[in-house]
Amino acid sequence: MASDGRMRILEAAKALAESHDSVQGVTISLESVAQKAGLTKPGLMYHFPSKEALMLGLVDHAAEDWARRLREHTGQSSQDLTSFDRHRAYVTVATTAEVSRADYWIFSDALYHPKLSRAWSEHLGPWFDTTGLDDRAVSLLTAARFCADGAWMSEATGVFPSIDLAAVREHALALIDAAETANDPAENTSDNTETEVTE
Structure with a gap:
């Protein structure tokens, strides 16, 4: 109750x-x-x-809701997925979820109140973890995440929304594919071998 x-x-x-x-x-x-x-x-x-307790509750609820959407999309928890699959899930969910100005307000308010950012780190941090990955792979995954962040925030605020979110999603997913390739030693070795033979 x-x-x-x-x-x-x-x-x-x-x-x-x-x-x-x-x-x-x-x-x-x-x-x-x-x-x-x-x-x-x-x-x-x-x-x-208190008002602070209410805001903390709101942010925690919102962050947990995003994590829940990701779990439901993948059918798995974050620790059971590769970093690449976690990022694919986020890109897909962020570019298909129904969002509103209230979602943006709850997220952006954490910028001005550090205590409010803890919930985001706790619930979504594991989904964005890139520990142990190649630097190039990390930068590509970050670029893909930024695409997704910008997409849902633009949709939520109505400021310059995309005319084709599906295309944005495909480009972001392509960045993740490139990150996975960049992080695969076998792929990199194959690329280097082909270059040497061509020369």
């Missing part, structure tokens, strides 16, 4: 953020969220005793 109340509050806070005309204009208070959730302020504060 307590978890139901908590979820009701988080959904109310996100709905309030979504109702604003711009991301910059988003402001929420414990009073406004309580009213939106149909609770008294003390009822809300039973779950979130």
